[in-house]
Amino acid sequence: MTVWLFDLDNTLHHADAGIFNIINQAMTAYLAGRLNVAHAVASHVRQDYWHRYGATMAGLQIHHPEISIDEFLRECHPLDAVLPALVPVEGVAETLGRLNGRKAVLTNGPSFYAQALLEAMGLAEFFGHTVGTDDMGYRCKPDREAFVSACRMVGVARAQACILVDDSADNLHAVKKFGMKTVWFGQSAHDLPFVDFAARDMAALADWAEENGLAVPACG
Incomplete structure (x- = not known):
C-alpha cells in the first residue's frame, strides 16, 4: 500500500x-x-x-x-x-480525499503544533500519523535519521512504498537516495532529476496521482 x-x-x-x-x-x-x-x-x-x-x-x-x-x-x-493566521492551501481537503493509501504528516515543527493546525483546517481525519521533530529525536529533515524515525513511527518497512510531498527540494533529494518517490510542491516547483513530479498546486497533484493509479477520479 x-x-x-x-x-x-x-x-x-x-x-x-x-x-x-x-x-x-x-x-x-x-x-x-x-x-x-x-x-x-x-x-x-x-x-x-x-x-x-x-x-x-x-x-x-x-x-x-x-x-x-x-x-x-x-x-x-x-x-x-x-x-488566526492559518491559511490552508487551496483544494487540499479535496485532494487528500482522492488519494489512495495511508497518509501521514512529517514536519520539522513540533507535533502539538502540527496536530493543532490539522484540526483547525479540518484535515486531521485524513492522517493516521502526525510526526513532528519531537517524535524524531529532535532531528529535522533532511537528516536521514529523521526519515528513518518517521518511517518506523508510521509503520513503513520499505521506503519504496512512500511518496514524500514537500516544498523543499533538499528534503526530496535526501529521500530519493533511499528509494522514496518524490513530489515537489509549490509555485516554484520544477523538474529535477530526483523529482518524480512537480506539482504547482493540489489539483495538479491529484491529477498526477490519478494518472498513476494512486487516486480516485474526480467527481463530475
Whole structure:
C-alpha cells in the first residue's frame, strides 16, 4: 500500500502568509530573554543557526545544551497567535480525499503544533500519523535519521512504498537516495532529476496521482 508523507508548512497551508513571521518573532524574543542578549543579536543568532544547521533548534542543541528544547518549541509556536493566521492551501481537503493509501504528516515543527493546525483546517481525519521533530529525536529533515524515525513511527518497512510531498527540494533529494518517490510542491516547483513530479498546486497533484493509479477520479 502506498504511504503518502506530507510536509506541513507551505505544503498543506501557506506558512509564508504570516505564520512563519509569527514563529520567527517568537524565536527571537525567546532567544533574547533566554540568552540575555539584545533583540538584534538574538535575531542574528536565530538566522545564523538556521543557515548553518537547517534549523534554529539544531544550533541550540549544539551551542546551548542547557536550554530545554521542549520549552523552546512550546514558546516559539504560540497557537493563540498562529491559528488566526492559518491559511490552508487551496483544494487540499479535496485532494487528500482522492488519494489512495495511508497518509501521514512529517514536519520539522513540533507535533502539538502540527496536530493543532490539522484540526483547525479540518484535515486531521485524513492522517493516521502526525510526526513532528519531537517524535524524531529532535532531528529535522533532511537528516536521514529523521526519515528513518518517521518511517518506523508510521509503520513503513520499505521506503519504496512512500511518496514524500514537500516544498523543499533538499528534503526530496535526501529521500530519493533511499528509494522514496518524490513530489515537489509549490509555485516554484520544477523538474529535477530526483523529482518524480512537480506539482504547482493540489489539483495538479491529484491529477498526477490519478494518472498513476494512486487516486480516485474526480467527481463530475
